[in-house]
Amino acid sequence: MKRFQWYVMGSVLTAGLLGLAHDAYGEAPEEELSMHSQCKLSLLKGSYVYANTGFVVTGAERIPFAQAGRDVFRGDGTLTGSATVNTNGVSSRIVYSGTYTLDSNCRGTAKTTDNTGVTDHFDFFVTKNGETLAYVQTDPGYVTATFEVRRDD
Missing domain, CATH: 1.20.890 (cAMP-dependent Protein Kinase, Chain A)
Known part of the structure; x- marks a missing residue:
């Protein structure tokens, strides 16, 4: 016993x-x-700035890139943005639009398509006040993580 x-x-x-x-x-x-948690789509509303670095992996090759940009979340599941991207030493500017989801637990997904036709996918996490979010790109071959901070105009 x-x-x-x-x-x-x-x-x-x-x-x-x-x-x-x-x-x-x-x-x-x-x-x-x-x-x-009390996260909902309208929590992400306003202008966010970000910078990220990472690699595009193809086979054994790792191609470095850096990007700085601005996202505008509309609070309704849509977003627009613009960025300057430097890939392996070659710079270009892009604009994009997309959609996002946000669960009550402050986890979300986003899908964007840029002016060159490239579509990207992301998983992200938002602070409960919506001021900051962190994301990773989920497309195969991309290694990157980013923080975004709200900076309303």
Whole structure:
């Protein structure tokens, strides 16, 4: 009987410590994230500036790029933007438009198409006040991560 009690107590203690470890790293079960979040499409509204660097990977080759730009989120699931891109030392300017989703847990996706016909996909995370977002490009062959900050005109 004592052995069973120690086993149960050990299991409860282990589960509690694992829960604390998750809390320490800012991880929470999905249902907890949804309960305490209030993100919606209209949270992203206004002008955001960003800069990013990364690589386009083709086989064993890594082609570096850097980009600086401005996104304008309309608060309704649409966005427009412009940027200067430097790919392997060659600069160009682009304009683009796109759509985005935003879940109540402040996670979203975006899809943009630029004036050259290139379509890109992103996963992003937004602060609860909508001032900052972080994203990664999810298209195969791209390695990049970016922060955007709201800078209304």
